[in-house]
Amino acid sequence: MxxxxxxxxxxxxxxxxxxxxxxxxxxxxxxxxxxxxxxxxxxxxxxxxxxxxxxxxxxxxxxxxxxxxxxxxxxxxxxxxxxxxxxxxxxxxxxxxxxxxxxxxxxxxxxxxxxxxxxxxxxxxxxxxxxxxxxxxxxxxxxxxxxxxxxxGDHDPTGFTRPGLKALFSLHTVLGKPEDRLNSDEVKIIHGALGIIDKSATRIMTPIEDVYSLSADTVLDEYTIDRIRIQGYSRILVHAPNNRLDILGVFVTRKLVRYNPKLCKRVCDFDWSPIPTIHSRTNCLNVLKIFQEGTYHMVLVSQKERNLVLGIITREDILEELIGEDILDEFDCMHDRATLLARQLNPLPTPPTPTEKIIEKPSIIAISAPESEVINAWVRETSFSQQYGSVDYFNSAAQWKYIQNYLAQTRKRQQSENAGRRTYGTLS
Known part of the structure; x- marks a missing residue:
């Protein structure tokens, strides 16, 4: 049993x-x-x-x-x-x-x-x-x-570093279901967004030597208008006479739509737009924040120690950095191919322009927010330094009216002197 x-x-x-x-x-x-x-x-x-x-x-x-x-x-x-x-x-x-x-x-x-x-x-x-x-x-x-x-120790949540996140998203191009995978363009955009804070302004800027600009006393005749049209830029930097690195502001070319070249006005006879100046160590994320405000389309990059302009950054440069690819338009294609080669082989002659000295800019003191260093600037602007920190000073062309007055007075004085010489020669 x-x-x-x-x-x-x-x-x-x-x-x-x-x-x-x-x-x-x-x-x-x-x-x-x-x-x-x-x-x-x-x-x-x-x-x-x-x-x-x-x-x-x-x-x-x-x-x-x-x-x-x-x-x-x-x-x-x-x-x-x-x-x-x-x-x-x-x-x-x-x-x-x-x-x-x-x-x-x-x-x-x-x-x-x-x-x-x-x-x-x-x-x-x-x-x-x-x-x-x-x-x-x-x-x-x-x-x-x-x-x-x-x-x-307790179990604290462990996040990913930026390189780790980049690697993680790269793996998602082959992991998971085909409909859930990321394509290569999405991964490039993600990598660009994750790496933008680690890149300084000098990494994406266009060197000032390669930037097309106009002098403040340039005569806008037919020859100059043709050169501007060939360049194809919507905005052109304006620099002081005899000093290409002394950037005064930005000239918007749409103002020339109804302009008659026979008037032979000078660049200083038009209104300009101000352009902010950032330090070369400013990261690209802060540059993007400046552009997000919608006020500016380009910024200057300079070394504060020598007050030296190094180059410019445009909205297109930031967008290209975000998507990880170049954005080409019809003018880029023109510059990259036959037209650029033709210019190098047969450069356009530079027309003779009168050389006039520009009055010295007034020195206005501004304080650099991150390093508390005293620098010279045209206009004292604290909003940029308070909001972005790494922006060192703001170079504005809002005070450029005195340039026009100075050039106008100089031309009148020269005309008077020339008239006096002719009168003296006749009497003699």
Whole structure:
């Protein structure tokens, strides 16, 4: 006659195997969850996954070490009790072998493989039971968890560095479903946006030697208008006579739409737009913020120590840096191909222009926000330095009217002197 306690021991052994598997699988399901990944799932996944992520995040906030200690204690208790129960109806050696086989197959291999594949779903489903078990073992597990927090530290969310994010998005061109993958253009844009803060203004500027500009006393005759039309720029820098590096402002070429070249006006007879000047160490992100205000289309790059203009940056330069590719228009194609070659082989002759000295600019003191250095500028502007920090000074052409007056007075004086010479020559 069979012993009635045999089936009781068999049922207890089965329960212990299941419990051991549950503790082993939950250790994998909960301890391998990444905080950043869970937050991403909580904000962007399907509603069911968002609900599961919220439940797991709430449990993990109670303390990962507390959960770990509770699950390991439960696994140790059940795995150690299993051979004792099996020994009631099996011989000692056979009980150890059977216990080892059951634990390895049904408590480690199968549960861990399943929980590793469906960790979020399994972990969220078992959250209430894990919470109850944690409270049951709190007198033992909680002090041990606090000791671990003090020794090895708490589990803080670990983010990605910019190079790590670039590598992560590059991998998404081949990972996942085809419809969810990123294409190469998207990755270029992401890489450009992530790297823009690490690049200084000098990395993307156009050197001032390669910039087409006009002198303030340039006569806008037919020859000059043709040169401006060939260049194809919507805005042209205006520099002081005899000093190409002394940039005064920006001339908008659309003002010449109804202009008659026979009038032979000078550049200084038109209104200009101011242009901000930034330090060469200013990063491209701050330059982008300047352009986002919508007031300026280009900025000057200079070295504050020598007050030397190095080059310019336009909105197109920033946009090209963001998308990681060059933006070509019809004028770029013209410059890059036959027209540029023709200009190099047969440069346009420079017409003779009167050389007139420009009055010295008044020195107005401005303070550089990041380094508190005193520099010379035309106009004191604090809004840029307060908002962007690395912008050192603001060079405005708002005060250029005195240039016009000076040139006009100089021309009148020269005409008077010439008239006096002719009169004196006639009398003699």
């Amino acid at each position: 069979e012993d009635p306690s045999l089936w009781l021991h068999v049922c207890i052994s089965a329960v212990l195997v299941l419990l051991c598997g549950a503790f082993s699988g939950l250790t994998i399901a909960l301890m391998t969850q990444d905080d950043i990944y869970l937050r991403v799932i909580e904000l962007s996944a399907e509603p069911a996954d968002q609900h599961n992520a919220k439940k797991v995040i709430a449990l993990l906030k109670r303390g990962k070490h507390w959960i770990l200690v509770a699950l390991l204690l439960g696994n140790a208790i059940t795995s150690e009790a299993l051979p004792v129960v099996l020994d009631q109806f099996l011989d000692g050696g056979l009980a150890v072998l059977a216990s080892t086989a059951l634990v390895v197959i049904f408590s480690d291999v199968i549960p861990q493989s399943v929980c590793a594949r469906h960790s979020l779903t399994v972990g969220a489903y078992m959250v209430p039971y894990v919470s109850i078990f944690m409270n049951m073992l709190a007198p033992i597990a909680w002090p041990i968890a606090k000791l671990l927090d003090a020794l090895v």
